[in-house]
Amino acid sequence: MLHESLRFYPGGDRAIEVELGDGMDFSINFIVHRLVSTVRQSEIRGVVDLIPELASFQVNYDSDIISYEDLCTEIETLYSELGRGVTGSLASRLITIPVLYFDPKTTACISDYRKKYPDKTPDPELVRELNGIPDLAALKRCHSTTEYWVAALGFWPGLCSLLPLRPGSRIIAPKYDPPRTDTPKGAIGIGGALTCIYPDATPGGYQLIGHTPAPTYDGTQRLRDFKDSLALFRAGDRVRFAPVEMDEYREIEARVAEGSFEHDIIDYQVFSVDRYLDWAKAQEASA
Amino acid sequence: MSRRITILKPGLQTCVQELPGRLGFLEQGFPISGPFDIWSFRQANILVGNHRDTAALECQFVGPTLRIVSDCMLSVTGADMSPTLDGTPIPMFTTIAANAGQILCLGFARSGARAYIAFSGGVATIPVMGSRAVFHQAGVGGRAVEEGQTLPLGDSDASTRFTVQASARPTITTEGRWTIEALAGPNDDWLGKESVDLFFAADWSIQAKSSRTGIRLTGPEFSFSEKALNKKPDHGQDPSNIIDHGYPMGAVNLAGQTPIILVNDSPSTGGFINPFTVASAAFWKLAQAKPGEVLRFRQIDRAEAGVMRAEIDAKTVPEVLERV
Numbered sequence: 001m002l003h004e005s006l007r008f009y010p011g012g013d014r015a016i017e018v019e020l021g022d023g024m025d026f027s028i029n030f031i032v033h034r035l036v037s038t039v040r041q042s043e044i045r046g047v048v049d050l051i052p053e054l055a056s057f058q059v060n061y062d063s064d065i066i067s068y069e070d071l072c073t074e075i076e077t078l079y080s081e082l083g084r085g086v087t088g089s090l091a092s093r094l095i096t097i098p099v100l101y102f103d104p105k106t107t108a109c110i111s112d113y114r115k116k117y118p119d120k121t122p123d124p125e126l127v128r129e130l131n132g133i134p135d136l137a138a139l140k141r142c143h144s145t146t147e148y149w150v151a152a153l154g155f156w157p158g159l160c161s162l163l164p165l166r167p168g169s170r171i172i173a174p175k176y177d178p179p180r181t182d183t184p185k186g187a188i189g190i191g192g193a194l195t196c197i198y199p200d201a202t203p204g205g206y207q208l209i210g211h212t213p214a215p216t217y218d219g220t221q222r223l224r225d226f227k228d229s230l231a232l233f234r235a236g237d238r239v240r241f242a243p244v245e246m247d248e249y250r251e252i253e254a255r256v257a258e259g260s261f262e263h264d265i266i267d268y269q270v271f272s273v274d275r276y277l278d279w280a281k282a283q284e285a286s287a
Numbered sequence: 288m289s290r291r292i293t294i295l296k297p298g299l300q301t302c303v304q305e306l307p308g309r310l311g312f313l314e315q316g317f318p319i320s321g322p323f324d325i326w327s328f329r330q331a332n333i334l335v336g337n338h339r340d341t342a343a344l345e346c347q348f349v350g351p352t353l354r355i356v357s358d359c360m361l362s363v364t365g366a367d368m369s370p371t372l373d374g375t376p377i378p379m380f381t382t383i384a385a386n387a388g389q390i391l392c393l394g395f396a397r398s399g400a401r402a403y404i405a406f407s408g409g410v411a412t413i414p415v416m417g418s419r420a421v422f423h424q425a426g427v428g429g430r431a432v433e434e435g436q437t438l439p440l441g442d443s444d445a446s447t448r449f450t451v452q453a454s455a456r457p458t459i460t461t462e463g464r465w466t467i468e469a470l471a472g473p474n475d476d477w478l479g480k481e482s483v484d485l486f487f488a489a490d491w492s493i494q495a496k497s498s499r500t501g502i503r504l505t506g507p508e509f510s511f512s513e514k515a516l517n518k519k520p521d522h523g524q525d526p527s528n529i530i531d532h533g534y535p536m537g538a539v540n541l542a543g544q545t546p547i548i549l550v551n552d553s554p555s556t557g558g559f560i561n562p563f564t565v566a567s568a569a570f571w572k573l574a575q576a577k578p579g580e581v582l583r584f585r586q587i588d589r590a591e592a593g594v595m596r597a598e599i600d601a602k603t604v605p606e607v608l609e610r611v
Binding site for chain 1: 316422557
């Protein structure tokens, strides 16, 4: 749900958390991004950095230049001018990520964890069960037949929070408790209502269902897609998962290793929010 | 020949740092990084005639040994790691004229945890995404220095020797107890009222697993408010879970029952609450506090945080230097 008005929470003497709502859905997140981009364009003096998140955003500011109270007022004014409607179109790149579902790397990672915690149901099986999906082939179909909205990035360089745009592809999964101490780079996991792609080998808590050989983070900026940033995704991009088999997976791995791999990024796409919401509503009605 | 230094022994995770850190990439998940103790860092720079935000070395717990390849002015500030030049002890917070071929050696920290070494001209590594600051864990801007590595220095004609007035230096306690100024929020309303009071009244000891990515604390248990216990499932299962949100620098992040102070290389976002935030002007004390030492938090407001910032700012300008 979207709150009636913005809620401001101070984070010490150099940050403000601005909360717009308390749900994880596309509409709230879309309004977050629109407000963040308006704040950015208005070039308020003293604003140092912005972090859009699922239902809120963080403003880092220099409190020797602008006070907490004045900055809150500025943001409130921008929000009232902008309105709370979810409408319009925006440029949104469409990026296709090849995935080997139920691959050897994440399977080994899950087995390792289960040596210590034998009661843990293997991740794909757990996700399938909890979501009433008949078999693993159907899980793969459900996960790969939707576009995902890059709702936010954070926690680790390039780590994305992906919201499925097709209502029928909403899959919910609990997080690991306790978390894994390691996750293979490129693992694809589900936690809460979100999918993520691990940009690097890090600890983690999402249920693992597959692996991509295509890097979403390149610390050495060796590959062409990483010339401007070490991280591939930007908020407001859309992602599609393309299932591949082992031969194609190996072939992509080899192209990454030799440095010739390029992502499939469609850059001319425009995303119509109105048409999307109409479509999602119709999908839900027919479900 | 270009000016440079060569690392002979790296010390424990010695990294190049620069101010203001890596700004503009928080939304892609890159932490700001930069020096942990800005007070000592800036004094190190002004001692050698640099702009106070110039890239310099941050040493952690055990300092490096390095060879000066070209004549330069250098300074060592922050934690006392018994610095020597060619085996002779050198004064801290004081400009040293070092000659080509001399060996600078720092040892274990006797007081504090982090020392800074600045060189005239600054460390001139290649900036990555706008900054020379190193985020070691992810290898952003490079990693900790390694044996045999050469670091280029920028040009400088500095030749004057200074020392920092005693009254302007940070006081690094050896008593093992620190008072850390903190503000309530952003999520103090997720805790029970008695837990908010207890946070500011209790002793919190620093766990061994503490670093630039977070300072873990051990202390009393927290109780939660209705807001944390009775919430939409979108927030997650644990009382300390919240819908993923931004993490402010200095936030006291509560994952389950373990508070972790989020500092320069900490995650930018996540799904746990941040009931309190350490004032920016108290960061230098977090940088100098060691595992096993005790923190006591003192609640302040934004006005007092501003006064504290101004005090440190006034102590990190050339006016605090005396010629020697």
